[in-house]
Amino acid sequence: MATLHKTPKRVVMHRWHWRGKNLRGETVSGELVAADATEVRKELARQKIIVKRVTRKTGLFGLGRIRSRDVTLFARQMATMIRAGIPLLQACRVVAETLKNPAMRNLVENLANDISAGASFSEALSRHPARFDRMFIAMVAAGEQAGALDRMLERIASYREKIETLKGRIRKALYYPTAVIAVGIGVTALLLIKVVPQFESLFASFGADLPAFTRMTIHLSELAQAYWWQAILAMIAAGFLLKHLASRSDTFAYRLHALLLRLPVLGNIVDKGSIARFSRTLATTFSAGIPLVEALETATGATGNRVHQRALTNIREDVGNGQQLNFAMRRTRVFPIMAVQMVSIGEEAGELETMLDKVAEFYEEEVDNQVDALTSLLEPLIIVVLGVLVGGLVTSMYLPIFQMGSAI
Template sequence: MATTLKPPKRLVMHRWHWRGKNLRGEMVSGELIAGDIGEVRQELARQKIIVKRISRKSGLFGLGRIRSRDVTLFARQLATMIRAGVPLLQGCKVVGETLKNPAMRNLVETLANDISAGASFSEALAKHPTRFDRMFVNMVAAGEQSGALDKMLERVASYREKVETLKGRVKKALYYPAAVILVGLGVTALLLVKVVPQFESLFAGFGAELPAFTRFTIHLSELTQAYWWQAILAVALLVFGMRQAAARSPGFAYRLHQLMLKLPVLGNIVDKGSIARFSRTLATTFNAGIPLVEALETAAGATGNRVHQRAIAAVREDVDSGQQLNFAMRRTKVFPLMAVQMVSIGEESGELDVMLDKVAEFYEEEVDNQVDALTSLLEPFIIVVLGVMVGGLVASMYLPIFQMGSAI
């Protein structure tokens, strides 16, 4: 009778908090990441710690969450291990032990269990699509087939680092103005709620008609005090409603992204950042030996913009029907002429991935320069706006006092 081998039980890691005494009799404490309490006791015994108490941390702040840089670090460390001649399974276990993030360590332990059960590395990665995207899995599969897994992992890590750096620059361009506006509104609201009422009680004893500017400020203060929480709730509901509508309605999300591309300065940064991510992703996947049609599908998801995703979907259909990539890109009227021309040169010379990398580098540098320019331009503008908002409120409150002084 044939027996079937059961796959090893999945190892779930936990964060453990311990207290005890060292060899000098001093009370010490700390945290360890392990699968069960027995592993914690063994490790503490090796460190000559007399255990007093061990408790498992759970709930919202238990294992934590996996960030993109954790996956990038895992890819780079595993590439180093494989290049040094360490077998894949052993490399996963060694890298897992060095990771500080318990959630990522738990994921790596799961990958190791799947590999030891007979799955290939790419098959193990494919079971976690939220952590390892399609490009990651495809490049690992190509590396396994060609015997160059370390090079593919190194290429994935470099790609992810460049994309994350670009995303950070674009987010800075978007978040910086929003943060400044919120600070300005917060300071103005604080003045309207806390400072203006003090002056209002002072003006009540003047017995004279207040200037129109002052009356407007006092009326605005009364509205703010009466409806501040309704205003905050309305803004929160508006933001939540737009996010839900964008998630549920592809048409609304497309129009929202289309509007974002038309914003002054910011739209240009978002557009060039999206083109750079598309070029970088397509170059990386195509260079890994993945067919162009499949590489285009992967690159579409990397843009982060629905307008470009729809355009790339049209390009993919045209390429699948036999058209050249540069001709298909030109037809969409979405891609810049320089990018189309570079792609055309790459197709003619047989170095499409090299030219796409150059396109990505060019637009990444453009994004960097425009973000720096935007920051420099915004600083004096911010000073003027905050000065007008705060200075206007202060001036409106002191205007009756100045008029009294001139009348005396």
């Protein structure tokens, strides 16, 4: 008879604050990570502590979320500790005590437990692939082998800080136009739904024909009042549908990312940002002694764009077959000529990682300049768009009043 295997239930860990008395009658307190209060009481009973109170410090959904900057801070702190001569296990314990994020603190404590059980630092990290990517683990392993773990962790932290700064600039470039459009739609909808109906009741008492512009505004107001919630639901549904299709269909996601690259101004920013991330990641991993083919595999996931990811997959295959990196990049027709030429110079001079760093710096600066230019361009555009929308609606509502005044 076949045995049915049940899917294990996910255990949500919380941080608990406890207070009690020890065997000498002294009041003691502290914190523990456990699934429930019963586990906390059992652990304290094992330590001969009489529990007075146990309260949960974290929220309903567990210890919270680990952000990218938490991992970056962890790498920076570990590099500092190891450089100061503190043993790895003790460094993990000290860093865990300084972290304010309960989820990250719990993660570091788990790493410390794995290390105390005999695992290397890279092995402990590899048991948490959702938190530490392949590049992080590979560079830590290389640092352990070379006896330069502190320098590798410092390099990882610097790399992650630069990538996060770049991502923040690109997000700003994408969110700013979205915010402009959202503000324009919101103000227009508010006027059509709340303000125009007040004028409509006033115009009904005039008993005269209204100007065409006013009639059009009133018609739009009636549509907005009747279907505003359907419009909101349609936009939300469209957003979820796009996200679902992008996650399920590689072809759809590829076309969506290709369309994003073709957008004026924004597409250029996303394209250069993706190239900068690829160059920075490849330079960091290759300089750590990781083979080029493996470094390319790591860099493929760092671009954040399906068009560049597909191109890098082809590049990795070509390089694995013995072709030079610059020739493989040129074949894809995705990377700019300047980037390809700089990579070619780096390969010929034996300074590939240095030239890749220069490529990353150049395109990061380009992204910064274009984001600043876009921001400067959109600021007056916001005023113009809102002025036209609001001014047009207000003018259409006051036209009948002006006509009546001139007739009198």
